[in-house]
Amino acid sequence: MKAPVHIGLSGARGRMGRAVSSVLDEREDLVVAARFDRGESPDLSLCDVIIDFSTPDASVELAEACAARRGPALVIGSTGLSPEQDQAIARAADHVAIVRSGNFSLGVNILVGLIQQAAERLDGETWDIEILEAHHRRKADAPSGTALMLGEAAARGRGRSLTELREPAREGITEERARGTIGFAALRAGGIIGEHTALFAAEDEVITLSHSARNRLLFARGAVAAALWVRSQPPGLYTMQDVLGFR
Numbered sequence: 326m327k328a329p330v331h332i333g334l335s336g337a338r339g340r341m342g343r344a345v346s347s348v349l350d351e352r353e354d355l356v357v358a359a360r361f362d363r364g365e366s367p368d369l370s371l372c373d374v375i376i377d378f379s380t381p382d383a384s385v386e387l388a389e390a391c392a393a394r395r396g397p398a399l400v401i402g403s404t405g406l407s408p409e410q411d412q413a414i415a416r417a418a419d420h421v422a423i424v425r426s427g428n429f430s431l432g433v434n435i436l437v438g439l440i441q442q443a444a445e446r447l448d449g450e451t452w453d454i455e456i457l458e459a460h461h462r463r464k465a466d467a468p469s470g471t472a473l474m475l476g477e478a479a480a481r482g483r484g485r486s487l488t489e490l491r492e493p494a495r496e497g498i499t500e501e502r503a504r505g506t507i508g509f510a511a512l513r514a515g516g517i518i519g520e521h522t523a524l525f526a527a528e529d530e531v532i533t534l535s536h537s538a539r540n541r542l543l544f545a546r547g548a549v550a551a552a553l554w555v556r557s558q559p560p561g562l563y564t565m566q567d568v569l570g571f572r
Contacts, residue, residue, distance in 0.1 A: 327354070329353075329354050329355055329356045330354065330355050330356070330373050330374070330552075330553065330556065331355075331356050331358035331371060331372050331373045332349060332355055332356065332357055332358060332372060332373065332374055332375070332376060332549075332552055333357075333358055333359040333360075333361070333367055333369070333371070333372035333374070333375035333376070333397070334346060334349070334357060334359065334360045334361070334375070334376055335361060335362070335367075335375055335376065335377035335378070335379045335383065335384075335387055336362060336363075336377060336378040336379035336380070336383070336403070337360035337361060337362055338362050339362075339378055339379070340463075340541065341378035341402060341541065341544065341545065341548075342360075342362075342378050342379075344541045344542055344544065344545040345376055345378065345545040345548055345549065346360065347542070347545070348542060348545040348546055348549050349549065352549075355549070358371040358372045358373075359371055359372060359375075362379065362383075363379055363380055363382075363383040369390065369391065369394060369396075369397060370394075372397045373397055373398070373556050374397050374398040374399065374400065374552045374553075374555060374556040375387065375391070375397055375398075375399050375400070376400045376402070376548050376549070376551075376552050377399060377400065377401045377402065377403060378402045378403060378548075379403055380403060381403055381405055381406040381407065381410050382410075383403070384401050384403040384406070384410070384414065385406075385410050385413045385414060385417075387399065388401065388413065388414045388417035388418075388421075388423060389413065389417055391417065391421045392416075392417035392418075392419070392420040392421045393420075395420055395421060396421055397421075397556070398421060398422040398423070398552075398555045398556045398558065399421065399422070399423045399424070399555070400423075400424045400548050400551045400552045400555060401414065401423060401424070401425045401426075402426060402427075402429060402544070402548055404427055404466050404469060404470030405465060405466030405470070414562070415562050418560060418561055418562035419560060420560050421560050422555045422556075422558040422559060422560055422561055422563065423555070423561070423562050423563065424551040424552075424554070424555045424563045424564065424565070424567070424568060425562060425563070425564065426470075426474075426551070426564050426565045427469070427470025427471045427473060427474045428470065428471040428474060428519075428544065428547075428565070429544045429545075429546075429547030429548045429550075429551060429565055430536070430538065430543050430544055430547055431543075431547065431569065432536050432543075433471055433474070433521065433536050434565045434566060434569055434571065436475065436521070436523070436534060436535075436536050437474055437475060437478045437566070438478070438566075438571060439534055440475055440478040440479050440482065440523045440534055441478040441479065441481050441482040442482065443479075443482065443523075443525055443532065443534065444478070444479040444480075444481070444482025444483050444525075445482040445483070446482075447525050447527075447532075449483055449504055449505025449506075450504050450505065451527050451528075452525050452526065452527050453502065453504075453506070453508070453525070453526045453527075454476075454479050454506075454507045454508070454523065454524070454525055454526075455507075455508045455509070455510065455523075455524040455526070456468065456472045456475050456476050456479070456507065456508070456509045456510070456521070456522070456523055456524075457472075457509075457510045457512075457520075457521070457522040457523075457524060458471065458472040458509075458510070458511055458512070458519070458520060458521045458522075459511070459512035459513070459514065459517045459519075459520040460511075460512070460513055460517055460518070460519055460520075461513070461514070461515060461516050461517050461518065462513050462514055462515060462516075464513060467511035467513070468509045468511050469511070469519070469521075471519065471521050472509055472511070472521060473487070475521060475523050476491065476507050476509065479507050479523065480507060483505065487507065490505060490506050490507045491506070491507055491508075491509070492506040492507060492508035492509070494509070495508070518538040518539065518540070518541055519536075519537075519538035520535070520536075520537050520538070521535060521536050522534070522535035522536075523535070547565065550568065551565060551568045554568045555568070
């Protein structure tokens with residue numbers, strides 16, 4: 326019998342941390358070597374890989390600690406990171422394998438590919454793009470990490486960066502939207518787990534591509550799959566597109 330994989334769980338007391346914990350506890354081939362939260366100092370040597378759903382600051386600190394000792398590998402699902410924090414994680418990935426994703430759902434990652442292909446074929450002069458998302462009332466960042474993933478896919482399809490094409494949030498009296506831009510709208514209410522839609526709108530027709538999450542465990546299972554994949558990878562910054570073999 327193969328030795329079990331030892332997994333650390335960062336952000337263990339959060340909503341996603343508890344979901345990942347329940348998935349890990351179901352598996353006989355996995356051992357939870359450490360459960361910890363912000364401010365706690367785990368023994369990293371106990372872990373083959375760490376799944377992190379904590380906070381941006383905690384994720385950067387953890388990535389730098391793993392990079393300094395050349396392991397363990399990391400799966401980072403924290404959202405709301407600043408550009409500087411993203412860069413810090415990218416630097417850490419020079420020394421340790423990291424999967425970083427705003428969403429670990431198979432369905433969402435297929436949606437990413439569909440949105441990029443649609444944006445490649447629907448020109449910006451004719452088709453406006455809006456990314457709509459809804460989450461529970463406790464979610465702190467907006468747009469969500471998944472919404473930004475979808476926006477980045479649309480921007481890639483148009484051969485540009487999301488920074489160039491992102492439409493500012495609208496409030497009050499606004500000017501006519503610039504052609505070719507990508508807009509975002511965020512809803513926060515009740516216990517919504519995650520709803521995401523990419524809307525492509527021309528004057529005479531509208532195309533919608535959407536995904537609905539029914540249970541938080543689907544993200545947890547995806548994160549565990551990413552952990553099992555990344556533990557055997559060389560240093561680098563990966564996404565779920567890599568884990569699922571889409572690129």
